[in-house]
Amino acid sequence: MNTQKPHIIAPVVQKFHLHDEKAAIAAEREYWLSKSIEERFEALEHLREQYIQMHYETRPEFQRVYRIVKREPR
Secondary structure: OOOOOOOOOOOOOOOOOOOOHHHHHHHHHHHHHOOOHHHHHHHHHHHHHHHHHHHOOOOOOOOOOOOOOOOOOO
């Protein structure tokens, strides 16, 4: 059961000319640097969850791996 509150990302719109890619990249970088580490991490986690939902039917979990090693007696 998922008890986490849904992530809300405020829409931000900026218009740039197609030939001004450097300005768009700089603005994107400045936007994310203005956010706290927690806000950036939450956005990253939200995107990761969306990717998992789109590409997997169930949420992948860590698999348990057991290895039996036979050792020679001392």
